[in-house]
Amino acid sequence: MTSASLTLSARGVAGTQRFLAYAITIAALFALPLASHADGPVVAGMSQLLLGAALLAGIGLLIGFGVQGGRLLDLMLLAVSGVTAILLLRFVAAYPGTVKGGFWALVVALWLSSWLFVERLSAWDVTDRAAKRAIGLAIPLLFGVWVLVLWELLVTGFGVPKILLPAPSDIGLRFASSIPTLWADFRQTFLKAVLIGYAIGCGAGFVTAILVDKVDFLRRGLLPIGNLVSALPIIGIAPIMVMWFGFDWPSKAAVVIIMTFFPMLVNTVTGLASADRIQHDLMRTYAANYWQTLVKMRLPMALPFIFNALKINSTLALIGAIVAEFFGTPIVGMGFRISTEVGRLNVDMVWAEIAVAALAGSAFYGLVTLLERVFTFWHPSVRG
Amino acid sequence: MTDAAYSSPMGKVDSPFSRLMSGTTGPVIVVVAVIVAVWYIAAALLNAPAQRDAFQRAGQTDVTLAEFVVATYAQERPVLPAPHQVAAEIWATTAEKAITSKRSLIYHSGITLSSTLLGFVLGTALGIGLAILVVHSRVLDKSLMPWVISSQTIPILAIAPMIIVVLNAINVTGLWPKALISTYLSFFPVTVGMVKGLRSPEIIQLDLMKTYSASGFQTLLMLRLPSAMPYLFASMKVAVAASLVGAIVGELPTGAVAGLGARLLSGSYYGQTVQIWSALIVAAVLAASLVTIVSIAERVVLRRMGMAR
Numbered sequence: 001m002t003s004a005s006l007t008l009s010a011r012g013v014a015g016t017q018r019f020l021a022y023a024i025t026i027a028a029l030f031a032l033p034l035a036s037h038a039d040g041p042v043v044a045g046m047s048q049l050l051l052g053a054a055l056l057a058g059i060g061l062l063i064g065f066g067v068q069g070g071r072l073l074d075l076m077l078l079a080v081s082g083v084t085a086i087l088l089l090r091f092v093a094a095y096p097g098t099v100k101g102g103f104w105a106l107v108v109a110l111w112l113s114s115w116l117f118v119e120r121l122s123a124w125d126v127t128d129r130a131a132k133r134a135i136g137l138a139i140p141l142l143f144g145v146w147v148l149v150l151w152e153l154l155v156t157g158f159g160v161p162k163i164l165l166p167a168p169s170d171i172g173l174r175f176a177s178s179i180p181t182l183w184a185d186f187r188q189t190f191l192k193a194v195l196i197g198y199a200i201g202c203g204a205g206f207v208t209a210i211l212v213d214k215v216d217f218l219r220r221g222l223l224p225i226g227n228l229v230s231a232l233p234i235i236g237i238a239p240i241m242v243m244w245f246g247f248d249w250p251s252k253a254a255v256v257i258i259m260t261f262f263p264m265l266v267n268t269v270t271g272l273a274s275a276d277r278i279q280h281d282l283m284r285t286y287a288a289n290y291w292q293t294l295v296k297m298r299l300p301m302a303l304p305f306i307f308n309a310l311k312i313n314s315t316l317a318l319i320g321a322i323v324a325e326f327f328g329t330p331i332v333g334m335g336f337r338i339s340t341e342v343g344r345l346n347v348d349m350v351w352a353e354i355a356v357a358a359l360a361g362s363a364f365y366g367l368v369t370l371l372e373r374v375f376t377f378w379h380p381s382v383r384g
Numbered sequence: 385m386t387d388a389a390y391s392s393p394m395g396k397v398d399s400p401f402s403r404l405m406s407g408t409t410g411p412v413i414v415v416v417a418v419i420v421a422v423w424y425i426a427a428a429l430l431n432a433p434a435q436r437d438a439f440q441r442a443g444q445t446d447v448t449l450a451e452f453v454v455a456t457y458a459q460e461r462p463v464l465p466a467p468h469q470v471a472a473e474i475w476a477t478t479a480e481k482a483i484t485s486k487r488s489l490i491y492h493s494g495i496t497l498s499s500t501l502l503g504f505v506l507g508t509a510l511g512i513g514l515a516i517l518v519v520h521s522r523v524l525d526k527s528l529m530p531w532v533i534s535s536q537t538i539p540i541l542a543i544a545p546m547i548i549v550v551l552n553a554i555n556v557t558g559l560w561p562k563a564l565i566s567t568y569l570s571f572f573p574v575t576v577g578m579v580k581g582l583r584s585p586e587i588i589q590l591d592l593m594k595t596y597s598a599s600g601f602q603t604l605l606m607l608r609l610p611s612a613m614p615y616l617f618a619s620m621k622v623a624v625a626a627s628l629v630g631a632i633v634g635e636l637p638t639g640a641v642a643g644l645g646a647r648l649l650s651g652s653y654y655g656q657t658v659q660i661w662s663a664l665i666v667a668a669v670l671a672a673s674l675v676t677i678v679s680i681a682e683r684v685v686l687r688r689m690g691m692a693r
Contacts, residue, residue, distance in 0.1 A: 118523045136526070143527035164550055221411025231625040231675045232668045233632055236644075239652030239660050244463065318539040326545070326636050327652050338542055339637060342549045350546050358538040365537035 017063065020116040024060030027112060028053045030105035049091055049106065052084035056109050063116065074120045081113045085149050092152070093169075097159025107153055114146050166348040175352040181337070182356050189334040190360050192249040193321040197256025202313055204257065205264025206306070210294070212265070213272045226266040234259050238324040247328050255324040260313040267309035271302025304379050307372040314364045318357060423467055430463040431456035465658045473662040486642070489666050495643040496631050497670065499559050503566020504627040508620060510567065511574025518575070519582040519608070520600065532575050540568060544630070545637035562634035562643075569630040570623035577619025581612025614691060617682035624674045632667060644670075 059080050063073065088106060092099060118139055126132050148168045154160070155167040162170060175182070212218045238255050245251035275298050283293045325335025334353055341349040404410040435456045439447055447455070457466040465473075474489065481488035514532075518524050544565045551561040585607050593603045635645025644667050651660035 115523060118527055122522055122526050139526040140528075140530035144531065163553055217405075217411050218415070220408045221413075221415035224408055224412050225415060228672060231621070232671050233625075233629045235629060236632060236648055236660075236664045236667055239648050240657070240664075242652065243655070243657065315537055315539065319541045322539055322542045323633055323636075326633075327649070335542070339545050342545045342637065345549075345553070347546065347550065350543075354543055354546075357542050361538045362534060365534075 017116060017119055018066070020112055020119065021060045021062075021064035024109050024112045024116065025057045025064065027105050027109035028057035028060060030102065030109075046091075048087050049103075052080070052087045053106050053109065055080045056084055056106075056113055060109075060113070071124070074117060074124075077113060077117050077120070081110060081117060084110050084113075088153060089149065092156045096156045099157045103157065107150075107157075111146075111150070114142065118142060163345050163347055166351060170348045171351040171355065174348040175355060178349065178352065182352060184332050185334045185337050185353065186356055186360065188249060188330075188332045189252070189321050189325065190318070193252035193324075193333075194256060194317045194364075196249075197253035197321065198260055198313060198317040200253070201257035201260030201317070202264045202310060205261045205309070206268055208261075209265050209268030209272065213269055219269060219273075223266065223269060226262050226269075229262045230266060234262075235320060235323050238320075239327045241324065242327045247330055249333075252321045252324045252329075252333075255320045256317045259316045259320040263312045263316070264306075264309045267305045267312075268302060271305025272298050274305065275301045303376045304372075304381070307368065307376065310368050311365060311372075314368050315361060318361050318364070322357065420467055423464075424457075427462065427464045427466045428453050428456045431459055434459065434463065461655050461657055463657065465661050469658055470661045470665055473658045474665060477662065478666075489644075489647070489662065492643050492647050492663070493666055493670060496628070496635065496645065496667075499562035499634065499643075500566055500624075500628045500631040500670075500674070502559060502563040503568075503630060504570050504624050506563065507567040507570030507623060507627060508574050511571040511619075511623070512578050512616070514571070514575045515578030515582055516604065518579050520604075529579065532572060536572055536576075541565075541630070541633050544633045548634060548637045562631050565634040566627040566630035570627040573619040573622040573626065574616070577615045577622075578612055581615025582608045584615065585611045610689065613685060613689060614682075617678065617685070621675050621678050621682075624678055625671055628667070628671050628674060 059073075059077055062069065063077070067073065069076070084106070088103070088110065091103070121135060121139060124135060126135065152167045152169060155165055166174075212222050235255070237258055238251075241251045241254040241258075245254050279297060279301075280293070283297055288296065322335040322338070325333045326339050329336040334357055337353050338350050341347075341353070401410075432452075435452065438459075439445070439452070439455075456462070457469065459465075462469070477487060477489040481490075483490050483494075485491060514528075518529055547565055548561045551557070551564070582604075589607060589611075590603065593607055598606070631643070632645040632648070635641070635643035636649055644663050647663035648660055651657070651663065
């Protein structure tokens with residue numbers, strides 16, 4: 001490695017990292033008596049696990065003694081952790097609920113080694129912007145993968161009943177086997193209730209904001225009320241909407257409209273007021289009329305505020321539609337599925353549905369953020 | 385009214401009335417009055433078909449318009465109850481019922497409020513604790529924070545029924561499951577706000593603490609936490625509102641036992657619209673008062689710390 005990375009790792013090995021490295025070794029050594037604790041004479045996969053423990057212990061010692069391996073050593077750490085994780089997962093799947101102390105010592109060693117890897121990865125001295133972004137993305141992804149692995153190990157290892165908490169693998173299987181149902185629910189709740197309600201609610205909020213902005217009296221009267229309403233539990237309106245508009249998606253869309261209207265109204269009105277006196281004066285010197293000022297200066301100035309509302313609303317809309325379905329639906333829909341499958345104690349199906357909701361929510365939010373980047377490229381927060 | 389507000393030119397505001405209208409109080413009162421008026425008109429229109437049927441069935445054909453409108457405001461299960469019906473229901477179920485009665489809205493509000501507050505306190509404590517960890521650990525900052533932020537894009541409320549039912553299965557019932565949902569909802573805004581707040585001291589201030597050879601803990605206690613106070617209160621206002629929503633939604637899947645959410649659910653089962661609306665209004669009042677209490681605490685604390693704006 002280059003001298004730069006050498007000096008860096010020499011500095012970085014101090015303190016926390018050295019402590020972590022030794023802790024890995026100790027935990028991995030505790031895992032070695034694994035064989036004597038297992039049930040039965042010969043357990044398949046045991047020798048592989050022992051190999052993993054030995055490797056972890058070795059690499060812990062290497063880092064602990066301050067061996068200058070640079071990034072190669074870090075990648076080795078990652079590889080050993082990954083292999084050990086896979087071995088642990090295979091082992092626990094073969095002997096659910098019967099694993100013993102040595103196994104958990106290895107899990108602890110794995111946890112420490114992932115921690116150490118992230119600690120070292122975040123100390124990498126990269127100047128390239130793309131590489132920096134890749135590392136910034138890799139660390140949370142690793143964390144997410146680690147949470148899933150730990151979840152799987154704990155739930156299967158302790159034999160937690162599926163009714164309480166299913167393992168991620170069970171949820172994944174259920175997800176894969178019930179895609180038609182999930183898709184039907186997604187179409188009912190997201191493509192109909194959420195999208196239509198979101199479009200109408202945000203649109204109505206926007207148009208109202210433009211009207212309110214024109215009349216100063218209304219602005220002063222409506223803004224405090226709009227702010228108050230944003231803090232209210234509007235979701236409680238759901239049973240009324242179900243009574244008025246029936247069980248199908250229009251009642252859910254109505255809840256979504258009401259929930260998304262006020263954030264949009266308040267944010268747009270605030271945004272329209274964000275232009276400075278001097279900018280108004282400039283438009284006057286150009287002899288711009290009201291509409292020209294609105295379209296060419298005030299609306300672009302308000303865009304960051306409008307996108308803020310659109311982002312808040314993307315979450316609110318999904319919540320509104322799902323909770324409204326708790327008050328009555330036809331026999332399809334994400335909220336319906338969640339409440340009925342909970343009643344039948346099919347918790348893995350509930351988790352699969354929640355995974356769909358989470359994916360849909362993040363994708364929706366991500367899309368709005370992407371649009372924000374496209375439309376407000378000039379804003380300091382986007383230019384970075 | 386609006387004409388008066390407009391025709392009085394700025395600078396010549398003398399009479400108490402025009403002074404009222406040039407602030408925010410007057411316009412707010414006018415807007416509220418308009419909303420109430422629209423509500424009355426909508427109630428008459430929405431309840432009209434059912435009322436027409438009722439009169440026809442009773443054989444009454446010669447009702448005047450005034451009688452008809454008054455009748456639409458006095459139905460037992462109106463499509464949209466008139467404001468005074470809701471007010472009467474709220475009065476009847478709060479002031480005229482014993483607090484221990486299962487029909488008392490104060491009783492139900494108390495149940496919802498207790499899990500809201502428990503969840504809010506737990507969530508705020510958890511949020512502050514997590515924010516302190518995140519600010520002091522680079523690994524947590526890089527690995528956990530993106531998830532905390534992206535978790536706000538997920539409809540967390542969807543897991544409420546599962547938490548309730550699953551905890552019921554292991555004999556955890558009553559206050560705690562609901563409080564757990566409130567905790568979950570209120571802890572994210574506090575974490576995000578506090579991380580921002582704990583990072584708000586400027587480099588030069590942190591350098592000063594260094595020249596005093598202050599430890600990390602002393603810096604936290606004497607610089608970071610005090611400067612995070614405005615952020616804490618701003619996020620606590622969001623958190624307390626979210627916490628109430630969590631408590632109400634948490635009461636739905638238990639099957640209408642007690643609490644404001646249960647009142648909403650049983651109202652929707654039996655078509656008791658007046659009951660739904662009164663529970664809704666009480667929930668709104670509760671939310672507004674909780675946010676107001678936090679705002680008052682904010683003003684008092686920030687003024688005592690000399691940070692009031």
